[in-house]
Amino acid sequence: MPGGGAGPVRWAAAVRAVCETEAVSRGDGSDAGERQPHAPEQLALIRETVRERKARQPRAKPRTWRGAEMAERLPVARVLVDKGLVHLDRFFDYAVPAAMDEEAQPGVRVRVRFGAGEREGRREGGGLINGFIVERRADTDFTGRLAPLAQVLSPEPVLTPELLGLCRAVADRYAGSLADVVQLAVPPRRARAEKQPSPRRPPEPAAPEPGGWARYPxxxxxxxxxxxxxxxxxxxxxxxxxxxxxxxxxxxxxxxxxxxxxxxxxxxxxxxxxxxxxxxxxxxxxxxxxxxxxxxxxxxxxxxxxxxxxxxxxxxxxxxxxxxxxxxxxxxxxxxxxxxxxxxxxxxxxxxxxxxxxxxxxxxxxxxxxxxxxxxxxxxxxxxxxxxxxxxxxxxxxRAVMPRVRTAAEGDAGRDPAARSARLPSLAWRAARDALERGPVLVQVPRRGYVPRLVCERCREPARCAHCSGPLEAAAEGTALRCGWCARETPQWRCPMCSGTRLRGSVIGARRTAEELGRAFPAVPVRTSGGTHVLESVPGRPALVVATPGAEPVPEGGEGYAAALLLDGWALLSRPDLRAGEEALRRWLGAASLVRPQGEGGTVVVVAEESVRPVQALVRWDPAGHALRELADRAELGFPPVSRMAAVTGPPEAVAGLLAAAQDAGLPEGAQVLGPVPLPVPEPGRPRNPGDPPPGEQWERALVRVPRGSGAALAAALKTAQVGRLTRREGPVAQVRVDPLDIG
Missing domain, CATH: 3.40.50.300 (P-loop containing nucleotide triphosphate hydrolases)
Known part of the structure; x- marks a missing residue:
């Protein structure tokens, strides 16, 4: 009691008296009602003393694993565990041992026990898993026993608050888990690199001149x-x-x-x-x-x-x-x-x-x-x-810096025997012949390899492997046919439709094109770039450079190519993709930008139908106009980016269950569900791509479309639905992808 120096006996008596008095006032049937109640002044003094003693008592530390000694200040670490399951997309609290107090700071990598004991209300078992400390706290919302951090892997704070906030925003936008995004953002640890000091930051450089930016208003x-x-x-x-x-x-x-x-x-x-x-x-x-x-x-x-x-x-x-x-x-x-x-x-x-x-x-x-x-x-x-x-x-x-762009029909082989043997229209063959007198010529071919697709010469039936039904391809002239999926050789092929034995190429690759051009221009060196063999640059001397899209080397000397031939335009334009025209134009512009200006004789010949919109945009060099027209078409159809979409893929029951759960979770107003539609069943032996169904299984795909501005609500509803189904273990899991590249 204040000023009274109350000992343990008087203090216990005072507390007991308060409890007994409260029992009398509650009327809970205890025997306290038979005792003499204390005077109101005495009760007030007792209550005040109890409050003062409680305020002076140290705050209790969280219960810990096996009574280990914990840090005195901020003894709780909030940890993001490296577990990319969407239903575990939250932080977990762990106790900080006193021995790790100095190193266990926000942003560092740690090892924690995770998995066992969660259902019993404690975190004291399970296997070791990596994680990141995101916060140090004085208390915890967890009511059970906290397990301590098992190990601080490194004192380097790699997950800064700014990076954590960015990862959280990306995870919410794409209906994913924070741990998955952090795995993308923070590279794997290399201990030797952390021990080496970073160089001192150099002073700021001087501001550069505008240079080429002066060409833009x-x-x-x-x-x-x-x-x-x-x-x-x-x-x-x-x-x-x-x-x-x-x-x-x-x-x-x-x-x-x-x-x-x-x-x-x-x-x-x-x-x-x-x-x-x-x-x-x-x-x-x-x-x-x-x-x-x-x-x-x-x-x-x-x-x-x-x-x-x-x-x-x-x-x-x-x-x-x-x-x-x-x-x-x-x-x-x-x-x-x-x-x-x-x-x-x-x-x-x-x-x-x-x-x-x-x-x-x-x-x-x-x-x-x-x-x-x-x-x-x-x-x-x-x-x-x-x-x-x-x-x-x-x-x-x-107009001053672009090359001259000309078009040639797909089937125009011309009257020149060399043009026919080189699979070039006469216009393209003449352009290459003239340009080779001034410098290198770029030949862009959409497909790599030799002859990646073969058909029967008589009935045009695709040539397929007898074992896995994969497409047969020719690796080189005179070699046996080989399956593009299982790599089995087929030395003696016979057409199953007409019993024919002669083949012709339906798709010609870059290596076959280089071989044909070498016969048409025997005195000119031919170089190839594509696949696993990509050239960074080529000499500025006359040569034929056959490259696949994106693998075009840069001519040395800075002058550019004297000409470029863009072959097989149909292969890019006929792809069953909403972005086929945009992608074809992007590939053509990338190659044509390496050609000299038309004032220096630079010429580009595109082998495609002249009336197609991407071809016209290339001739005029108007990519922005093409994009605006494509955007207007997308707006009429309600396709992205005018709207936001998410693809839900998986077994039929999983897709139906997730869509129903998303409706309950609150899809935004105006949401439309397109489909589901069945996906093609993968053929046996064919290599699987990410998102393909397992062999022999029938999957479906549905698209959820919402107006632009409702994308965050769409992602939140799909994530909530996915979390609920995973938590309740409601059947198979469907895959969710926000803003899919392919909506075909």
Whole structure:
């Protein structure tokens, strides 16, 4: 009692008296009612003493595993476990042992026990699993016994609050789990790289001159806004040229660095990333940026990532995984060629680099630049909605730097025997012959290999393997036929329809094309680029360069190709895909941009039907106009990007169950369910692609369409439905993909 120095006996008596008095007032039937109640003044004094003693008592620590000694300050660690199951998409609390108090900080990697004991209300068993500490707390909402952290793997704080927030936003957008996105964002640990100190950050470089940006009316203004630390957003239609776009992109990044802010550029492949890396190094010198690509190897790549995370480097050039690079004070985010499928992550939840960098630009108040020689419908949508401004050259400038584009009919073999033997229309053959006197000639072929598809010469029946029904292909002239699926050889083939034994190629690959061109131009060297053998560059001397789309090498010397032949246009335009025309134009523009201007004799011959919209856009060099017309068609049909879609794929009962649960979870108003429709059953022996049903199983696919602006509600409803079904174990699991690339 205050001032009375009450001992343990008097204190116990006082507490007992309070309890007995309260029992009398409640009338709970105890024997306290037979005792003499205390005076009101005495009860008030007892209650006050009890409150004071309780306030002076130390706060109880959470119960822990086997009574281990825990940290005194912030003894609870909230952990994100490395378990990508959507129904476990939450944080778990663990006790922090006193021995780990200093190292167990937010953002570090840890090992925890997970799995056993959850149902009994405790976390004290199970196997060890990796995770990240996201927060240190003084208390916990968990009512059971907390297990301690098993191990702090590294004191390096790799999961910063900014990176965690970005991962959470991406997971919510794509109806995925946070752990899956963190796996994409944080590279695997390499202990030796963490022990090495990062280099000291160099001083900011000087602001570069506009250079090639002066050719665009709004180009210098965009650079000024970046230099003033503003957040402009632009869709950039780059002018053709072998290296001009890389230099212009590097100048935009250097402008952000000169302003004291970070820069990040994501490119579709290592070849284009290397071009920007070289251009930026030539502009600002060594040490200002790092190159993050898979070609570097796990340990060097992690070392470079750590330099960015620690703030020693403020600029990153990389491929798809670099979209999560922890660049500090981001001032400019760039995506080059957003229509390339390499920008879409194959692992769950399959985010797209364009959308991730858009999210970062908005959240971090950074400038955003979406560049390409072409223009996707998503880029056109950004301009139409007012989110971004167009950044393009005027028509006079475009005409001055573009090559001359001509069209040739598919079936026109001409009257020249060499043109017939080379499978070229006479116009293309003459263009190649004339251009070879001035420099190299690029020949773009949509298919790689020799003859990847064969048919019966008599009845046109496709040649298939007798074992697995896979397509037969010819690896080289004079070799036995081989199955493209199971690789079994078929030395003696006979048509099952007409018993014919002679074959002809229905699809001609790059190697067969190179062989035919070598016979037509025997005095000219022929080089191939594609598949596993991609050339970075070729000499500027006369030669024929046969390449598949995206593998075109750059001629040395900076002059470009003297001509380009774009063969087999039907193979690109006839694909059963909503994006077939857009993709064909993107591939053609990429090859044609490597050709010299028409004032220097540069010529492009596209072998396709002249009246097709993508061909006309190539002739006029008007990718933005093509994208706007495609966007208008999508708007009439309600297709993305005018709307948002999600694909639900799986066994029929799983698709039906998930759609019903999503309805109960609250699909947004105006949601439409298209389908489900059955998916083709994979043929036996055929290699499976991600998302294909298992052999012998019948799967279905349904599309859920909502108006633009309701995408977040759609993702939330699908995720809630998926979590409920997994928690209740309601049958097989359906796959969910938000914003699928293919909706056919």
């Amino acid at each position: 709004e180009g210098p203004a965009f650079l000024r806004a970046v230099a003033e630390k503003a957040a402009p957003r632009a869709v950039w239609t780059a002018l053709p040229g072998p290296q001009s776009w890389a230099d212009e992109l590097a100048r935009a990044m250097a402008t952000a660095l000169a302003a004291g802010r970070g820069a990040l550029a994501v490119l579709p492949d290592g070849k284009s990333a290397a071009r920007v890396d070289a251009a930026l190094t030539a502009l600002v010198g060594e040490g200002q940026h790092v190159l993050l690509t898979a070609d570097a190897g796990p340990e060097p790549r992690y070392r470079r990532w750590l330099a960015v995370s620690r703030g020693a480097v403020r600029a990153v050039v990389g491929t798809r995984a670099a979209m999560f690079a922890p660049v500090r004070r981001l001032g400019l985010a760039v995506v080059w060629e957003d229509g390339d499928s390499n920008h879409s992550e194959e692992r769950a939840p399959q985010p797209h680099a364009r959308e991730v960098l858009l999210q970062r630009a908005v959240t971090e108040q950074a400038a955003f630049l979406l560049g390409a020689h072409g223009c996707t419908v998503e880029a056109a949508q950004l301009v139409e909605s007012g989110f971004a401004r167009p950044l393009a050259a005027d028509r006079d400038t475009v």
